[in-house]
Amino acid sequence: MIKDIAIKGTGISFRSPHWRSIMETKPDIPWMEVLADNFMGAGGMPAYQLDTIAEHYPLTLHSVGISIGAYAPLDFDYLAELKTLKKRTGAIWLSDHLCFTHAQGIYSHDLLPLPYTDESLKHVVERLNIVQDFFGEALLIENPSSYIDSQSNTFSEAEFLQQLVRESNCQLLLDVNNIYVSQYNRHLKCDDYLYHIPWDKVAEIHLAGFEQHKGILIDAHNNPVSEPVWQLFKQVLEVLPNVPALVEWDNDLPPLTDLIGEQQKAESIRQQILSHRQISTFEKEFVAPVKTRKEASTHTLLDLKHWQTQLISAINGDTLANKKMQGHLRKTPMISNDDALGIYQNNYQGTLINTLEQCYKVCRQLIGNDAFRQQAVRYIALSPSTNQDINQYGSRFSAHLMALTNNDPRYSALPYLPDMAKYEYLYQSIYYAPGPPANDLSGASKVNSEMSSDLLIVTLNKHCRVFTSPYPISKIWHIHEEGNLEQLQLLNIEHTEHCLLYRNHELQLVTLPIAHAQFQLLQKMTTTTMPLSHFVTLSETLGLEPDTLLPQWISAGWVALSETLALETSSLKTETPSSCIQE
Known part of the structure; x- marks a missing residue:
């Protein structure tokens, strides 16, 4: 592994489908970011790919499972695996998100928003201090994209982050795509967000692409960086021209050359700014932000615990929880609260459907794509995800298919369908199992x-x-x-x-x-x-x-x-x- 090398310039996110191209071409990339959850506890080919990448490139770790804002207790088994992975790869630093990912034992595999209140701030600071003590270093906390706001909010997101940095001494991973998506969907200016950023605590910048659906921007990480995000990136670099940046691309992966093209464009923008840099408006006028107290709704408000349990139930298909949750959300000009919650519900369901499709490929061929998707939706409704490791989802899918073959005459010619599901789940388990x-x-x-x-x-x-x-x-x-x-x-x-x-x-x-x-x-x-x-x-x-x-x-x-x-x-x-x- 490569150790003790400062992270500089613009890197890319490493994804396994690009591994062979990377090893064959050895592109001139200064560093790479690894999504830790894809490799924690894994053996076989995933472990081999990670080890070979670590031999050639400086790495950082980006996780999505610390769930720093969750009301549920910290998962120290998860943290221990993360610490082991960081040591094994020689990763320079570790980052995660300002969010929660699970409640009531149900895992969303998404970055769910918190109410920005004094209660949340105290809770996150306490947990963040524990995690930072566990790792013996400051964590980088990323601003998430979000589509809903609690009526109980007394901070803006940027104000909350500023307070979090002050009280926990963490650092910030500033995702400019997330800023643009969140502000656009609320009809708010990105400049208003940037004015509250504690620039001296920004250690990394993220770039990514969004998709547009019915006029709403979705943080999908499945497209090139958009022009408005490039412009926002330039504004940030005017203040922080030497802070490392990274181009993320997680879904609908393009050829490696396309991702490198995005990385080269980002680095070219940096070099242009360095060559004729002027002091930006933000840097000239920057004053340490002061918390802006906002009036909360006069309605009965959800505390942090009940916010999380209601939201996780809503995205898991509980219509009553969905209706109650809408009553605790602020209205936004671009999207109804029902549609906003639908984004999280679609993310959750889509992630689990994709997981089942990737595991049970032959089962999908046997009954057809449409029928498989119908059964996947029914299975998800009955069997929510209860494990941070998404590769373990679907272990009971064979029993679901057994009921299908027993009760639906259309599948009587496939008596072996449940056993095929058992076989495919074992096959996937072996791929990721430790050596x-x-x-x-x-x-x-x-x-x-x-x-x-x-x-x-x-x-x-x-x-x-x-x-x-x-x-x-x-x-x-x-x-x-x-x-x-x-x-x-x-x-x-x-x-x-x-x-x-x-x-x-x-x-x-x-x-x-x-x-x-x-x-x-x-x-x-x-x-x-x-x-x-x-x-x-x-x-x-x-x-x-x-x-x-x-x-x-x-x-x-x-x-x-x-x-x-x-x-x-x-x-x-x-x-x-x-x-x-x-x-």
């Missing part, structure tokens, strides 16, 4: 009395999964993936299969047919940590040869052999191996 631990293979070449000690444990690695079905699911899947649908007519659909799905040493995903006895042994290992003595006994009971099998499985990376404390292993002796066999 195997390092093993000492020298002692595994032969199973002997010393190795049979209960101090040795055999564990199925996390990037390996066993799968069984009364249908040849893996063959059906490959036929659809390869587009050879005519081969389905030649396939015996009534054929039970047992297989192991795993990620090999070249990081490729592999499906391997295995014998029933091997399946039974591996399946048992998915539910328990197995002392080596139990592994040997169960293998022999199943007619397998453990002294041959174990070294092969360790070498292939399927299982790990490790030591454990005698006290720990004693608790694992719960039943005799023969009683564990599943027919």
Whole structure:
């Protein structure tokens, strides 16, 4: 990794689809920003891509899951993973957003706005100080785009950020696209926002593209930077010509060359300003902003906790919560409160639909795009996201499809649809699963009395999964993936299969047919940590040869052999191996 290099100039956001082009061309980019949540806890190809990028470019980390404004307790497991990732990549700094992302155990996978009140300010400052102490450094907090305002607001967003900086000593990530989107949708001037920015605390600038829908600007990160945002960027650079900037592009990704074109344009603007810089109006007249007290509504107002629970319920499809929420929002000239809440609801639903479509590609082919989307919408209504890691969403989709095949005669010809969903979810899980631990293979070449000690444990690695079905699911899947649908007519659909799905040493995903006895042994290992003595006994009971099998499985990376404390292993002796066999 590259360490101790100051971040300068204009960088780009790293996205995995660009990885190969980056490694082949090694573009002259001064730095890159990594969306941390795409790589936390991941092994396999995502981890390899990140490691190789870190070897060639200085990095910063940008997260979307700290949820600094959430009323729910801080997730220290998440923070620990984030800290580990920062150390691993040598990232120069860490940034997140002024928002909350979850409430009542439901995750929006979006940046939801806070009421800008004294209560919110105190809450965010307290949490931010805890997080900064945890990391031992100041965080960069980004201004979000937003479409609603609480009637209880007594600060503008810029005033709130200024107070937050003063009381927490954090730094700012100034997203000029977000400023433009939020101000445009409210018929407010961007200059009014900029006058309240504490310029000495701005450590990074973001650029991105929006999309326009029915006259409303949506912060979609799926287009080139717009001309008004370029003009706003120039205004900011007149004050901060040397602050690093970054071009984001998250959705509908273009070729890498297009993204680099945006980066080069941003850097060209910077160099032009540096060559004939004049003191900007903001810099000449800047005075430390004073909080402007606004009159809150005379209606009964939602406190921070109830604001968050009502909003998360509203975007999750609760019509009563939606109606109540509208009564606590200020009216804006460009968009109704109902439509504004609809933006968040569409973002939430669209994100989860896309997640299901990416995971269950063959299931989508089997029932058709329209039918799949209908089932995805129904599933989302019944199964909200309950995990920050969006790749874990959809684990119960196979049960949803089972009910569909049982109750809808249109899908009676697809009895294997639920099993296909199970297979595809396992396939995705293996792609992101952590890699195997390092093993000492020298002692595994032969199973002997010393190795049979209960101090040795055999564990199925996390990037390996066993799968069984009364249908040849893996063959059906490959036929659809390869587009050879005519081969389905030649396939015996009534054929039970047992297989192991795993990620090999070249990081490729592999499906391997295995014998029933091997399946039974591996399946048992998915539910328990197995002392080596139990592994040997169960293998022999199943007619397998453990002294041959174990070294092969360790070498292939399927299982790990490790030591454990005698006290720990004693608790694992719960039943005799023969009683564990599943027919």
